[in-house]
Amino acid sequence: MASETKLSHTAAIILQALDAGFVYGFSIMEMTGLPSGTVYPAMRRLERDELIRSQWERQSIADAEQRPARKYYKLTAAGKTTLQVSRKRYPLLERMVPSEEAKSV
Amino acid sequence: MTPASQWASHLFHLVLLRCASLLVPAKQRAEWLREWDAELWHVQRACAPSRGITWAAEREVTAFCLGAFQDACCLARQMRPRNMPRAALRGSPVQCILWLAGLLAASSVLALLLPGVRAERSLSPQHVGPGLVLIRYADSNDGAPLTISPGQYRAWKGRKQQYFDGFAFYRVTEESVGQESVSTGDGAHGKAAWRVARASSNLFALLGLPVQFALPDLKADGNVLGVILSEDAWKRDFGANPKAVGRVIRVGRRNARIVGVAPEDSWGLPGKVGVWLLQPDSEIDSGGAGYVVAHLTSAGKAAMWTQCVRITAYGPGASENDLLGFSIETWRPGTWGIYLFAILLALLSLPAITAMSLGDYSVCSHEHSWSQRLCRWSFLSAKISLLLPIVYFASLDLAYGHSTFDPARAMYIQLISSFSFCLFGFKWALQDQRQRCPVCLRLVTNPAHVGQPSRTFLAWNGTELMCGGGHTLLHVPGLPTSWFSTQRWLYLDPSWEFLFAGSGTGMESEVISGFSSS
Incomplete structure (x- = not known):
């Protein structure tokens, strides 16, 4: 995916949330306030465009915490470049989803 | 909420997710469901931390x-392949119909835009209306001018007639016509000598001649008479400008307003006329x-069963005049007539x-359902139905698109092009x-030659x-034989379908649904 890819505002917020450390769908929903019908399809498209990639959590970790394993999402190199471009396009992006909040979750 | 209702609620959400999973392609369904199940578990924990599920949380x-x-x-x-629709469209009946519809749209739009085609279509096949005769004295020779005096014309017109219900008069003279925009031919502007037909105001109406760019009222307007230009004069002296209509020019010693343009070749009566x-x-x-044109009543038409009829007219003092009435009804086939004749020839x-x-x-043992037969015939009918108007408009575009073609040549071009x-x-x-x-109904593809021509009579070659x-x-067959004279279809077993990408898939079914029930 070329670095000059122009993302929609919603897709840019999701990328920013992922970069801030919100790495699964429900946490992004909570952080951004977007509904599930928006967040998950957007993540499918971002994954198709190779801006993010997904990875299943190890089952042993989930078992230890007595919960189902989750699917985590992570920015790719192309995704990081695109996010940089998007931050210039949407200057308020970083203020909407600050990185510090993720650390406290 | 009670534990039972909590369990029912959980079951309801699981059912919702399973229903949604049915929309996901089978290959991705398990992983997709696993992710949503895991997310649901977390959502439920987040919405009902300890005190149980509330209605708000439930929502x-x-x-x-x-x-x-x-x-x-x-x-x-x-997950749907992006190039599949195009691939499915290739060779399909829909593609064929779309091509034909595109050709039809292009040819018809061109026919609407070309002024020559528009003018030709506005003309009626008959240049001169039916039931018209040109009257002359019986004792004059064929080459002699038709000399009916205006007085005689007025006398006939003023009297009730059994065989005629309308008369018109015209006389062709050479007069000077002047207007600033009329050139004399040598570059200077001024008056020029034109062939002018001084006609009764009902001449065009009686003859049924078409008039282009006609003003609503063709009659004289007070002191300013109406004048109709020939197309030749309009092109030569007014640069084929439609705004010329309405201008006032000077004909002889009278002012006259241009009220229309007579199409080229529409005037079929004696005398070459410019205006x-x-x-x-x-x-x-x-x-x-001058010349007198008369319109026959129904009794007149019944009496006129040849091209020429002898007429006896009573003049002043009960004197008898022997006259001849020549039918001037002209007919030419018109664009529709030529087109239909070309179709007949082609068939x-x-x-x-x-x-x-x-x-x-x-010959084949395969039974076709009635719907398959109907689809095949409908498709053939659709192709021919689109083809026929394409032929009509395309032949008009070729024949009348170029303004320099004379009508006779354009007629032949239309006939030949329509036929071809x-x-x-x-x-x-x-x-x-x-x-x-x-x-x-898809086009068959991937031709493969089988056999050798030298073995036609020993084995199959084609x-x-x-x-x-x-x-x-x-x-x-490469060479038709008595046992294999025409093409044959071999129907493949449905078990072969796995070999063909897209065969029997919903996508292909969508594309051909209009034509096939397979």
């Missing part, structure tokens, strides 16, 4: 689950004789250039139909083509 969880439907649709769209000056009967001077010629069969369906387009169009429609799979959907094989 939140349900809204979360409903979002799964959008996600499932999105994933289904992503028609329409005058009230009272203003037609008695100085010179008669078609068996000479191609076989009329639609393929060897009767029809003949080769019909040939194409039949050949195309023979090469379409009887099941899905070409095999295959339906892209995997329904049929088409065998075309």
Whole structure:
């Protein structure tokens, strides 16, 4: 995916949330306030465009915490470049989803 | 909420997710469901931390689950191959119909835009209306001028007639016509000598001649008479400018307003005319004789069963005048007539250039359903229905698109082009139909030559083509023999379908649903 890819505002917020450390769908929903019908399809498209990639959590970790394993999402190199471009396009992006909040979750 | 209702609620959400998962392609369904199940577990924990599920929390969880439907649709769209519709369209009946519709749109729009075609279509096949005669004295020679005096004309017109219900008069003279925009031919502006027909104001109405750019009132307007230009004069002296209509020019010693333009070749009466000056009967001077045109009543038409009829007219003092009435009704075929004649010729010629069969369906053991037969015939009918107007408009574009063609030449061009387009169009429609799979109506592809020409009588020699959907094989013999004279279809077993990408898939079914029930 070329670095000059122009993302929609919603897709840019999701990328920013992922970069801030919100790495699964429900946490992004909570952080951004977007509904599930928006967040998950957007993540499918971002994954198709190779801006993010997904990875299943190890089952042993989930078992230890007595919960189902989750699917985590992570920015790719192309995704990081695109996010940089998007931050210039949407200057308020970083203020909407600050990185510090993720650390406290 | 009670534990039972909590359990029911959880079950409800799981059912919602399973329903949504049905929209996801089978290969991705398990992983997709696993992710949503895991997310649901977390959502439920987040919405009902310790005190149990409330109705507000319930709504939140349900809204979360409903979002799964959008996600499932999105994933289904992503998994659909992007180039599949185009591939499915290739060789399909829809593609064929779209091409023909495009050609029809292009040719008809061109016909609407070309002024020559528009003018030709506005003309009636008959240049001069029916039931008209030109009257002259019986004792004058064929080459002699038709000399009916204006007085005689007024006398006939003023009297009730049994055989005639309308008279018009005109006399052609050479007069000076002047207006600033009229050139004299040598570059200077001023008056020029034109062939002027001084005519009764009802001449064009009686003859039924078309007038282009006509002003609403063709009659004289007070002191300013009406004048109609010939198309030749309009092009030569007014630069074919439609705004010339309405201008006032000077004809002889009278001012006259241009009220229209007579199309070229529409004037079929004696005398070459550049401009028609329409005058009230009272203003037609008695100085010179001219031509009288009369319209026959029904009794007159019944009496006039040849091209020429003898008429006895009673003049002043009960004197008898022997006159002859010549029918001036002219007819030419018109664009529709030529077109229909060309279709007839093409239909008669078609068996000479191609076989009329639609393929060897009767010999094979495969039974076609009535819907398949209906689809095949509907498709052929649709092709021909689109082809016929394409031929009409394209031949008009060719024949009348160029303004320098004279009408006779344009007529021949239309006839030849209509005939050629029809003949080769019909040939194409039949050949195309023979090469379409009887099941899905797609064009057969991938021709493969089988056998050797030298072994025609020992083994099979010819070409095999295959339906892209995997329904049929088409065998075309290289050399028709008594045991294999025409093409044959071999219907493939449905178990072969796995070999053909897209065969029997919903996508292909969508594309051909209009034509096939397979």
